Amino acid sequence: MLEVDIAIRRGDFRVEAAFRSDAPIVALFGRSGAGKTSLIHAIAGIVKPERGRIVAGGRTLFDSTTRTNLPPESRRVGYVFQDALLFPHLSVRANLAYGESLTPASERFIDRERVLALLGLTPYLERRPANLSGGEKQRVAIGRALLASPRVLLFDEPLASLDGARKAEILAYIEILRDELKLPMVYVSHAVEEVTRLADRVVVIAEGRVIAEGDVAGVMSRPELESLTGRHEAGTVIDARVASLDARYDLTTLEFPGGTLIVPNIDALPGEPVRARIRSRDVSLALERPTGLSIQNVLAATVREIGSEFGAIVDVTLDLGGTTLIARITRKAADELGLAPGMRLHALVKAVSIDRRSVGFA
Known part of the structure; x- marks a missing residue:
């Protein structure tokens, strides 16, 4: 359990935030400058709050x-x-040894060889940081932090300086650590796809305040948070399970209350819980079930609400047998379809729009 209820002043900026979580990974999500880093600096002891309380694993910090x-x-x-x-x-070996030296031998519970294996660091032990890629450096940094046998692990925008391929690599390693070591983590990010993929719980920070907190699917699907997620990335997170794998076409079928989704193949076994993030702009609507088209996902839906208009655009909230989905279409299309609450129709989602970055393990 991590409990935070503090007030911090950094010059003219004030952070007042309270949250608690016993989730394996809790994400602090928000725009740059929202106060996320100040919060984890306070947890780490780098910054002293004006008032409040921080407890990690039953230990008062x-x-x-x-x-x-x-x-x-x-x-x-x-x-x-x-x-x-x-x-x-220092070499990679020496950097890792420094992390290990921060904790007395009698209190260490993280095995060095296991960390080397989990992070794939053995081939780099004699190299120096200048001879490592960005992703390799971050893996060493994670290893160094782990070998200090921490009770909680903090990540402060760890992927911000990496390219797409390296980001995917580090995300996969963090998932491995979450599943293998069961170590509580706090993950700071302003990237929707990172939070969706990794976190079990999310705390949304804006202007130094907690404005939303809860499970990832519920919070990251809230339309009123669009100003933080970005209109381009706004959408819905659906909790699902892997139903089957199609080796011939390299596709995975996910099932959720209200339907199924076909997505490009993901590294998960049947029965495993996952989350799928579907951007509103990737959802189309049809009054009748269409035939003879390339779109793989055609979902029966009911119009729950027609949202506020943004110029030429309107968001339509749909009910898929208890699961929410949001479609972003033009006002002209909404008028031509004659959309109204309670109307039954079909939502269309291209399988390729739900790519690997849009699917996380619950």
């Missing part, structure tokens, strides 16, 4: 009423920064 303020080196909190921040003059 900070409490203004009792004047408790453990120093960073005593908090047993691992920190992975946006930039790897490795010691440039």
